[in-house]
Amino acid sequence: MLFSMNVLAYFIVPSFFLILITIIYLKCLSTLSKTHKNLPPSPWKLPIIGNLHQVGKDYHRSFLKLARIHGPLMLMHLGSVPLVVVSNAHAAEEILKTYELAFLDRGESHIIWKITYGGKDIALSNYGEYWRRLRSIAALHLLSNKSVQSFQQVREEEMTLMLDRIQETCGSVVNFTKLILSLNNDVICRLALGRKYNGEKFNTMVEQFKQLVVAFSVGEYIPSLSWIDTLRGLNAKSHKIAKEFDEFLEDIIEEYARRNTNESLVSKIDMVDRQDRSFIDILLEKQREDESGFQFNRVTIKAVILDIFVVATDTTFTTLEWAFSELVKNPLVMKTLQKEVNLIARGKPKITEDDIGKLEYMDAVVKETLRLHVPAPIIPRASSQDVKIMGYDIEAGTRVAINAWAIGRDPAKWEDPEEFRPERFLNSSFDYKGSRFEFIPFGAGRRGCPGIQFANTLIKLALANVVYKFDLALPRGEICGNMDMSETAALTVHKLNHLLLVATPRSEIKLV
Numbered sequence: 394m395l396f397s398m399n400v401l402a403y404f405i406v407p408s409f410f411l412i413l414i415t416i417i418y419l420k421c422l423s424t425l426s427k428t429h430k431n432l433p434p435s436p437w438k439l440p441i442i443g444n445l446h447q448v449g450k451d452y453h454r455s456f457l458k459l460a461r462i463h464g465p466l467m468l469m470h471l472g473s474v475p476l477v478v479v480s481n482a483h484a485a486e487e488i489l490k491t492y493e494l495a496f497l498d499r500g501e502s503h504i505i506w507k508i509t510y511g512g513k514d515i516a517l518s519n520y521g522e523y524w525r526r527l528r529s530i531a532a533l534h535l536l537s538n539k540s541v542q543s544f545q546q547v548r549e550e551e552m553t554l555m556l557d558r559i560q561e562t563c564g565s566v567v568n569f570t571k572l573i574l575s576l577n578n579d580v581i582c583r584l585a586l587g588r589k590y591n592g593e594k595f596n597t598m599v600e601q602f603k604q605l606v607v608a609f610s611v612g613e614y615i616p617s618l619s620w621i622d623t624l625r626g627l628n629a630k631s632h633k634i635a636k637e638f639d640e641f642l643e644d645i646i647e648e649y650a651r652r653n654t655n656e657s658l659v660s661k662i663d664m665v666d667r668q669d670r671s672f673i674d675i676l677l678e679k680q681r682e683d684e685s686g687f688q689f690n691r692v693t694i695k696a697v698i699l700d701i702f703v704v705a706t707d708t709t710f711t712t713l714e715w716a717f718s719e720l721v722k723n724p725l726v727m728k729t730l731q732k733e734v735n736l737i738a739r740g741k742p743k744i745t746e747d748d749i750g751k752l753e754y755m756d757a758v759v760k761e762t763l764r765l766h767v768p769a770p771i772i773p774r775a776s777s778q779d780v781k782i783m784g785y786d787i788e789a790g791t792r793v794a795i796n797a798w799a800i801g802r803d804p805a806k807w808e809d810p811e812e813f814r815p816e817r818f819l820n821s822s823f824d825y826k827g828s829r830f831e832f833i834p835f836g837a838g839r840r841g842c843p844g845i846q847f848a849n850t851l852i853k854l855a856l857a858n859v860v861y862k863f864d865l866a867l868p869r870g871e872i873c874g875n876m877d878m879s880e881t882a883a884l885t886v887h888k889l890n891h892l893l894l895v896a897t898p899r900s901e902i903k904l905v
């Protein structure tokens with residue numbers, strides 16, 4: 394007993410204090426080194442929730458409001474998650490170009506990961522070999538110029554259907570929002586899945602999926618409170634939607650796989666040469682061909698299709714909706730565009746895809762729409778290493794939100810930024826790829842959008858043909874200048890209220 398008391402007195406107690414002092418010392422050292430870091434300016438924050446209370450539903454606006462006080466590179470804390478918000482072209486250039494390699498990840502997001510097979514798609518997978526392989530398959534075989542051209546017939550057929558629907562309204566009110574939405578969905582379904590899916594069940598499934606992508610998850614920012622998500626039913630809901638989508642895609646892929654197995658070798662060769670193969674056809678073929686050991690399985694195919702479906706439909710649809718709205722709101726712009734389209738069409742019944750490249754003013758109208766109504770207001774990235782940006786330390790694992798919406802209307806770069814003036818893009822060096830960082834609707838660099846050509850072709854084809862064939866006006870003689878342009882933030886920034894227009898066929902005289 395005496396011996397054990399001695400051991401306690403001479404060894405254990407001093408050792409315990411020694412360990413305690415070492416821990417405290419190391420903790421102090423790490424805090425000291427952290428505080429010695431030159432972190433970007435931050436808004437004040439509350440315990441546990443950090444800056445969450447300062448971010449509204451239209452987060453791009455909340456971020457800009459705070460950036461006006463704290464600067465173009467601002468560090469926030471959403472719960473326990475550090476987030477750097479980038480709000481001007483110079484800071485965006487540092488992230489997307491100068492130190493691009495440090496910012497090629499997306500960061501992991503609970504709910505989205507659950508419904509996208511754990512980030513196995515192109516848009517969410519972190520930078521690395523898996524992403525590189527997927528991205529190159531998409532760029533070379535799904536979204537290349539050649540591939541986009543091969544779907545010309547699908548686009549033109551769907552566009553003709555839309556024009557016929559407008560024609561049938563005989564000058565009464567048309568819901569343009571619904572028209573554009575169905576044009577987009579039908580084109581993308583036919584390209585990605587091989588046929589149209591637009592029944593009530595399918596539309597609800599897509600809508601619920603999009604809502605989940607932007608659903609606020611408490612557990613994501615405050616892990617200790619993740620039980621709230623379970624209580625709110627968010628986890629169950631995401632599980633249900635993921636399962637529904639998975640079964641839907643699984644059935645389609647299985648149908649394709651069965652069909653391919655039954656086909657003779659000759660018809661398989663025919664398939665490769667066919668111009669209208671769907672993305673599933675192409676992906677299954679890439680899976681069969683792959684001998685590199687690349688992890689290309691059913692899940693990969695489903696994730697890629699899901700990706701394209703979600704990113705392609707909403708962004709392209711939103712751009713068209715805003716473009717038509719701005720054209721109606723600005724009659725002079727509409728007139729100039731109609732003049733250009735008439736000149737190129739020379740009385741032909743329709744504008745074709747071959748005409749589109751000649752429409753310079755149209756290009757400026759699309760760019761101005763994307764500047765003022767950038768569909769994806771925030772470009773998400775994450776840092777994979779410690780790096781210094783504009784003299785500030787950004788730690789590895791920090792999420793980054795590039796506020797493309799704020800950058801597109803920065804008065805330091807744009808004269809009268811709130812005005813819709815396509816002329817500012819005429820004879821300018823702006824392209825869609827983000828070579829000038831005050832205009833980055835498609836992001837920039839290695840992770841920039843691979844769907845630019847795909848989106849642009851459909852947007853310009855639809856715009857050109859509608860304004861060529863119809864004069865558009867607001868219903869009940871409403872005045873264009875007072876047009877409702879309120880926004881709502883969902884997966885992308887939409888018009889809050891549907892776009893209702895009256896379309897009058899243009900007379901033959903006006904078309905030549």
Ligand code: HEM
Nearest residue numbers: 515516705708709769834835836837840841842844847848
């Ligand atoms: C107006 C239409 C569109 C806009 C404004 C848009 C915008 C964007 C933006 C901002 C990004 C992130 C870029 C970055 O991190 O630098 C992105 C990524 C992506 N977009 Fe688009 N997009 C559009 C249409 C499309 C279409 C039609 C497709 C496919 C058919 C598509 C496929 C993708 C994919 C796969 C990615 C992920 C790229 C990666 O992470 O490597 N997008 N898009």
